[in-house]
Amino acid sequence: MIGVTPLAQLAKKPKYMIFAVIMADIKKALALKKHTDPAMKVLVDHYKYLDAFLWKEADKLVKYRPYNYKIILEEGKQLRFGPLYGMS
Numbered sequence: 001m002i003g004v005t006p007l008a009q010l011a012k013k014p015k016y017m018i019f020a021v022i023m024a025d026i027k028k029a030l031a032l033k034k035h036t037d038p039a040m041k042v043l044v045d046h047y048k049y050l051d052a053f054l055w056k057e058a059d060k061l062v063k064y065r066p067y068n069y070k071i072i073l074e075e076g077k078q079l080r081f082g083p084l085y086g087m088s
Contacts, residue, residue, distance in 0.1 A: 002010075010016045038053035051057055073079060 007018070011018050038050055039047070042050060042053060071079075
């Protein structure tokens with residue numbers, strides 16, 4: 001907890017974000033998730049691909065491929081830390 005004056009000073013700085021969290025939000029985030037049957041969410045047209053949405057399939061590793069991809073960086077550039085693209 002901080003006072004009003006330091007909070008107001010931090011709120012003016014662009015690298016800080018002011019937010020509030022309540023215990024109900026924390027409890028909701030930590031609660032066990034209910035299992036949802038993929039057949040209830042997937043369109044009927046896509047039922048033939050229903051296996052792709054099952055956890056047992058999602059936990060498997062992909063098959064080995066005899067080739068690898070190489071990422072060549074531009075001269076003087078350095079790879080940033082973090083994912084190459086957003087995954088959501």
